[in-house]
């Protein structure tokens with residue numbers, strides 16, 4: 032196996048007294064589709080932001096695309112960021128600019144100097160941007176103001192903006208948390224399709240277990256800033272999926288609940304091979320444990 | 326899975342063919358073209374006024390020659406200086422207080438939550454607009470005709486003209502109150518007047534006092550111009566000195582006036598702090614100074630602690646004698662301070678009115694003269710001037726206003742951007758830029774204009790530069806505040822793509838700030854149109870020169886036409902501003 036595209040080791044991050052990340056270990060291989068799963072405040076956003084150099088670790092190492100991110104600054108940091116696309120929960124488009132110009136801003140890192148207005152971008156770039164808009168199904172909206180689009184459409188524009196960077200990694204922070212179920216479905220499917228087309232590595236945070244199970248190749252669970260779960264979804268048998276699903280669909284929908292249940296299963300089946308980087312308080316990864324038992 | 330685009334990548338050229346044509350609404354295009362035309366006109370004005378580096382270097386030579394000719398700067402005799410300063414301050418104070426008193430009922434009518442009805446509200450609004458529209462200089466000219474010479478023309482001119490701004494801000498404050506206390510007074514059976522005094526007044530008083538003090542500063546700066554039309558005080562002495570070519574005295578008085586304005590801004594900040602019992606939060610020069618000076622010694626409030634330290638007494642056990650004792654409010658620190666302030670303020674007001682030496686009888690006899698004076702102002706005419714002269718003069722005034730706005734805009738955009746937290750590369754640069762803006766705002770630009778015009782011997786150039794300078798203080802702050810208010814998300818998103826600081830500014834911060842920039846630009850044009858008129862009065866050319874001439878030559882019908890011309894121009898720009906705000910929201 033080639034060297035991992037993302038390698039996080041012993042990552043701590045504190046904001047004053049709050050420990051947002053606590054000894055996080057995470058390794059992602061090229062082409063993997065990983066879901067970060069966790070409740071509000073569990074540190075998903077903070078972890079993603081570290082991967083793009085938007086946050087500096089209190090301690091620990093963050094290697095992305097072969098670079099030690101915290102040690103980068105200035106032009107080298109911007110170069111790394113341009114190779115990593117980031118999709119935000121609130122889309123973060125410039126409301127007063129057209130859809131097309133918003134997409135074009137994704138190309139800024141490859142350009143010198145400030146740009147304002149469509150015609151400050153080269154024709155080839157405008158064409159490429161139109162292509163990405165077509166890819167997300169919004170070619171006909173190219174010249175509308177961004178704030179005249181629906182939430183789902185805006186998020187697709189944001190994805191097109193990320194594609195404009197020609198990224199190798201796509202980070203998405205709860206990309207569908209402010210969308211209705213139908214738009215969510217569309218956006219999540221789109222991310223997968225695009226990832227498959229372009230061979231992208233994706234790390235996407237979510238808080239809905241059902242969505243995560245059906246969508247990711249691998250699930251990494253966070254709680255109180257610690258990794259408490261790290262399992263491939265593929266290895267899960269239908270029964271286990273149903274069980275996790277059922278657990279999560281109950282009133283609390285707490286990751287804790289799944290954990291306890293899964294821990295119990297694993298204790299019954301003792302061995303837990305392939306357990307990776309899991310925190311001590313989630314002392315087993317039952318999905319893998321089940322696999323081992325089979 | 327979804328009905329999105331086909332997976333196979335189509336040829337880019339064919340995508341371009343399928344892309345919709347860009348369609349901008351005709352109104353937006355028209356608005357955009359209007360802005361382009363305005364900018365072009367401003368550039369043309371700037372070129373026409375001929376502000377070049379060479380010109381500025383030349384004017385430096387002029388200034389040197391000027392000082393050689395004038396020799397040293399002289400000041401009035403100390404005793405005279407004191408009495409002139411007192412008279413100026415007293416006049417401005419009395420005028421501002423008069424405006425404040427008139428503004429209370431006007432604001433009551435104009436505020437949406439206190440007005441007796443829509444018609445009353447319209448009347449209130451109309452009064453605020455009208456009093457602001459008629460220049461105080463013209464009011465002073467008219468009143469000078471009605472009153473035997475004295476301070477009343479100046480006081481009334483300041484008092485009436487200031488109602489426009491004070492009543493508007495008073496009404497805004499009334500509209501922002503918490504309705505609860507007012508409702509409580511009503512529920513307890515209070516009258517309308519009691520509702521106002523017990524429910525509304527306590528809430529709006531701090532803001533009202535701040536407004537009046539702010540207007541006092543503006544009126545003091547402006548009083549120097551009133552001197553040119555005969556209003557007594559430092560301004561009148563200065564204009565006499567310049568007219569009799571006694572430049573060294575004229576400059577001396579202008580410098581005194583300059584210092585007086587800066588000192589009074591600091592004093593009014595101190596008063597605001599003392600009356601409101603809190604650190605001033607403003608960003609003015611005075612506010613900053615006060616914060617610096619007063620933050621060193623924190624005040625301790627002992628009264629609260631004393632009260633809470635008392636052991637809880639038995640409820641309902643107080644004898645009538647005990648109650649009698651409590652009836653007298655103890656002379657604690659707060660009470661002493663409050664009473665001292667009250668008496669101090671009363672003393673200053675009485676003194677201010679007293680130094681004005683008002684001929685009160687005039688207020689009774691004046692009414693007989695009103696019809697005769699009104700006839701002199703109406704109907705408007707151009708007198709001995711022709712339309713071409715007047716329109717050329719008006720054009721020059723507009724040109725000065727536009728050129729000054731353009732210059733201010735360019736500099737404010739740079740300084741204002743660096744003064745915005747989300748644009749400045751670091752805190753030091755931001756503080757530096759903010760401080761620079763505060764310093765610029767502290768300079769009374771009318772007096773700066775007078776000094777520049779006299780010293781450099783240049784008319785509209787010097788005036789325009791003074792206006793542009795003053796404009797940076799105002800516009801730079803507005804721009805900085807607007808940039809700080811834009812949504813941060815898009816900026817973060819662009820940082821995440823690897824864009825540079827400058828790229829993030831151009832693509833995320835600036836586009837979000839454009840509507841505000843346009844609004845502030847038009848606001849500055851409005852301010853500068855008034856100021857450019859005033860410049861003409863102090864020797865900067867343009868329509869103001871004819872306004873002063875007409876007034877001094879008793880051609881009051883010409884004064885009326887000029888005021889109407891300026892009013893029309895202002896209405897046109899006001900209309901443009903409203904339209905722009907709608908198009909570029």
Ligand SMILES: Nc1ncnc2c1ncn2[C@@H]1O[C@H](COP(=O)(O)OP(=O)(O)OP(=O)(O)O)[C@@H](O)[C@H]1O
Nearest residue numbers: 046049050051069070071072073074075076077078
């Ligand atoms: N800039 C910051 N300053 C202070 N505390 C912060 C900051 N950013 C995050 N935190 C804290 O770090 C912890 C993790 O926050 P984070 O935003 O990463 O959680 P999250 O899992 O993304 O939550 P959500 O699902 O609500 O987005 C929280 O306790 C949060 O309050």
Ligand SMILES: [Mg+2]
Nearest residue numbers: 075076204205
């Ligand atoms: Mg988050």
